Amino acid sequence: MVQAYILIQTEVGKAAAVAREIAEIKGVTMAEDVTGPYDVIVRAEARNIDEMGRMVVAKVQSVEGITRTLTCPVVHL
Numbered sequence: 001m002v003q004a005y006i007l008i009q010t011e012v013g014k015a016a017a018v019a020r021e022i023a024e025i026k027g028v029t030m031a032e033d034v035t036g037p038y039d040v041i042v043r044a045e046a047r048n049i050d051e052m053g054r055m056v057v058a059k060v061q062s063v064e065g066i067t068r069t070l071t072c073p074v075v076h077l
Helices: 015-023 049-060
Strands: 002-010 028-033 040-046 066-073
Touching: 002 015, 002 049, 015 028, 015 040, 040 049, 049 066
Parallel strands: none
Antiparallel strands: 002 040, 002 066, 028 040
16 A cells, blocks of 8 residues: 655635545545645555556546645655
């Protein structure tokens, strides 16, 4: 199982709507609108890194109002 944080920048005023829509995507375990350089932070999980990539590109990035994403896979050192 691969887990990742997805940091999202949105258009002005769109953070809450983006977080609500992303929270409904299969594999997303948390989606919250926040303050700071990113507008929404998502925690997601997938069977492998390829599936995670497909989720981000095909589902997360297709949500209206998103301008940029940064995916940070969780590592266990």
